Amino acid sequence: MAPHPPTPPIDGNTLHHPKRSQQWVTSWIPHLSDIVYGKLLSTNNFPNCCPVSYMEHWIHKDISASSLHTSPRSTPNILIRCQGCAQHFSYYVGDMRPKCIIQVKHKDLILLEALPKKKKEDLFPRPNVPIKDFQLLKYSHPNYRLMAFNDHLIQRGYNSTVNFRPINLPIQDNSNVPNTLRNMDLITKLFDDLKISEDLQDIAITLAPFIDLEFFTDGSYDSTNSQAGFPMGYGWTTSNLFNSNITYNGSLQFFPSSTKAETMAILTALVVCPEFGKIIIHTDSQAAIDSFHKSKNLHTISPRRFNKINNNILWSSIHFIIKSLSLKVKLLKVKAHSGNQFNDIADIQAKLGRTQPIPTTIIHDHLPNQTITLNWNNEVPLDKDVRKCVSTILNYRRLDNHLNHASLESIKNDTKNLLINWALSSKWFNYNGRNDTTSLLHTKDLKWKIRCSTLTLPTLDILNRNFPLLIKDRTLCLSCHTHVETNIHLWECSDNYELIKSSFIQMGDILIDLLKSHADRLSLVISDSIEYSPTFRWAYRSEPIHPVAFLLLKSYISNDLLGIFRAHINTMKHIVKLIMHYMHQCSILIKINIWKARNQKWKTLRDAWGITKKSFTKYRDIFSRNQRTAAALNRPVVIDNNRDMECGYINPFNDFRNFKLDKDFLFILFSSSNFLHSGSFFSHLDEVFSFNNIITNNSPFNFAFYNV
Structure with missing residues (x-):
């Protein structure tokens, strides 16, 4: 499932890879329980012999202690040359300049992607080595470690649920096994895939004689989804059987989270348990344990409150299984990665589960607690809080429409290049820096943010578009008088450079004072952190304006600016508080220093043209x-400003011409705290979405499903 370098043709001679085409590779080393990095030097592929490759050893440099990033997955993956270690292969014949060379089977190598020199130059903080002496990989060290380990397991045949059953079945007395197990019908009703149902039914038959069972469950969630497969996987193993224990794994899709994967592991473990069984489940997820007890109590109190629980379809199924099989279930917390043999097996199964080609899905139309279920796009069941879930989906759709507007092409490109931190930018757009919530100044601040971020400041091109009889195509820049004045040109005009530069030096000095008074760490290098960052470095060195600096001018919070704060502040809560106050200061300063200076020129020109307010x-x-x-x-x-035509930006949030036919109506309906009592609204539903009653052949229940 991982990218491997091609195997060279069989040849008696060693294939030496040219320096320019040497590839970066990694491989899982079982006796180290870790990976090694290197640059591929040569490959031997002799007849009747497994191909063997040699690579120059490079080692991962851990900068997490001094890095602005707090999590291992967000720490830059930096490699430096190994100066010699116990893994060195002394019998290598070839270029002997590398000080450490490792011999690896060619089939175990996995290709990596190293980032270009420009990315290394923009790295902050940079390791204390020259640019040419280190490499920056595209993904994090934990990501490659997991990918290599999964590939190692897959190559050894542990990649399919077909292998979950033990070679020697546990000792069992078949006389105690009833002719028809209640699990069979239950599994058939719950799981829609025939192969998954058959696998679980086989396990149920095997476990039928065992009343007391213990399971270790685990879930795996890869947010990057860098490998082929699904972002979520689950797995479990029994732990109290004598001869050999049974393991199982599978994949999941839609609304990925580690808790959802853990919940599905618990569900599939319970569904194979014998009737009247006493079950103990060991899990390393406290969130799953808490949700189990919460959902157990809530479904008897209020269906509305139950349906606000995340993954409520899975929890409905779990309690339905427990009730149908009369199980006594106890969930125990086990510490993750504590060296427990069975917990490690469950962890491996969960990671393997992500590679399963068919995801596990639950048929929920017969569950007693699922009185109403929303199906998004007739495909995805919304098993979360309806209001929050639909709001999230619609917000993503609106943001997509917003970024796809022709006038915001530059913002879309910055988003693709991961320059904008949208989480903090959205908080900044809603931030009130004034003491009074109804302040007129706050209204003006908000108008400035919206106009800057959507590139709709009233520059001459926009004024000419809206008032052609007044401006009469006189749209030359008020400063340089050579280019059309647009929102983009306003910040890029050469005549405004000194004004913008002095403003950024002033903002940099303000940030230095702010961090010195609030820094939790590295207080001695605060000035260097700011003066060498892309946002401010250009101003202190009189270089061309950096693209990240334009984002600050347009009222966006960049990842680079956040990185400065994260280098010196420990908690995100404290960072948000400081960065909002700082952005408010910058916004006022930019408006006074740059925009008002431009407006003075505009007022003079407007008076010369005989135009008034x-x-x-x-x-x-x-x-x-x-x-x-x-x-x-x-x-x-006029084709300009990255527009297909001069149409300007129109806010998609304010277009209600087709409101009744828009699916936003559904969000308003179900956002109401009393939507169950809003009977008058249901007369409009046939024009917005379809309403279908689904009745199963074996179920007396009649439940509503809404296709959004």
């Missing part, structure tokens, strides 16, 4: 409809 507010009164129509038709279409 009332000329804009009374535009429709001064010019007749025919005049305005003729001006609009005669105005040439």
Whole structure:
């Protein structure tokens, strides 16, 4: 499932890889329980022999202690040359300049991607070695470690649920096994895939004689989903059988989380248990244990509150299984990665489960607690809080429409390049830096943020588009008088460079003072952190404006700016508080230093043209409809500012012309705290979404499903 280098043709001679085409590779080393990195030097592929490769050994440099990143997966993966270690292969014949060379089977190698020099130059903080002496890999060390370990297991045949059953079945007395197990019908009703149902039914038959069972369950979630397969996997193993224990794994999709994977592991373990069994489940997820007890109590109190629990379809199924099989279940917390043999087996099974080609899904139309279920796009069941879930989906859709607007092409590119931190930027757009919630100044601050971020400041090109009879195509920049004044040109104009530069030096000094008074660590290098960051370095060195600096001018919080704070502040809560206050100061400073200086020139020019403020507010009164129509038709279409045509930005949130036919209606309906009593709204549902009653052949229940 991982990318492997191609095997060279069989040849009696050693294939030496040219220096320019040497590839970066890694491999899992079982006796070290870790991976090794290297640059591929040569490969031997002799007849009747397993191909063997040699690589120059590079080692992972851990900078997590001094890094601005707090989690291992977000720490840059930096490699430096190994100066010699016990893994060195002394009998290598070839280029002997590398000080450490490792011999590895060619089939065990996995290709890596090293980032270009520019990415290394932008890295902050940078390791204390020259640029040419270290390499920066695309993904984190834990990501490659997991990928190599999974590949190691897959190559040894542990990649399929077909292998979950033991070679020697546990000792059992078949006379105690009933002819028809209650599990059979239960598994058939719950799981829609035939192969998964058959596998679980076989396990249920094997476990039928055992009343007391202990399981170790685990879930795996890979947020990057860098490997082929699914982002979630689950697995479990029995731990109290004599001869050999049974293991099982599978994959999951939709609304990925580690807790959901853990919950599915518990569900599939319980469904194979014998009737009236006494079950102990060991899990390393306290969240799963808490949700188990919470859902157990809530479903008898209020269906509405039960349906607000995350993964409520899985918890409905779990309690349905426990009740149907009359099980006595006890969940115990076990510490993760504590050296427990069975917990490690469950962990391996969960990671392997992500590679299963068919994800496990639950048929929920017969579950007593699922009185209503929303199906998004007739495919994805919403087993979370309806209000929050639909809100999240619609917000993503609106954000996608927002970024796909032709006028915001530059913002979309910055988003693709991971320059913008949207989580903090969204908080900044809603931040009130004034003491009064109804302050007029706050209204002006919010208007400034919206106009800057959507590139709709009233520059001459926009004024000419909206008031052509007043501006009359006089759109040359007020500073340089050579280019059309647009929102993009405003910040890129060479005549504004010194003004913008002095503003950034001033903002940099403010940030230095702010961090010195609040820093939790590395207080001696605060000035260097700021003066050498991409956001401010260009201003202190009089270089061209860096693209990240433009984001600050447009009222966005960049990942680089966040990195400065994370280098010196420990908690994210404290960072958010400081960065919001700092952005408020920067916004006011930019507006006063740059925009107001531009407005002074505009007022002088406006007076020279004989135009007043009332000329804009009374535009429709001064010019007749025919005049305005003729001006609009005669105005040439200008292709500029990354637009297909000069149409400007229109806020998609304010377009309610087709409101009744829009699926946002569903969100408003179910966002209401009393939506179950909103009977008058249901007369409109046939125009918004389809309402189907689904009745199973074997179920007396009649439940509603809404296809969103």
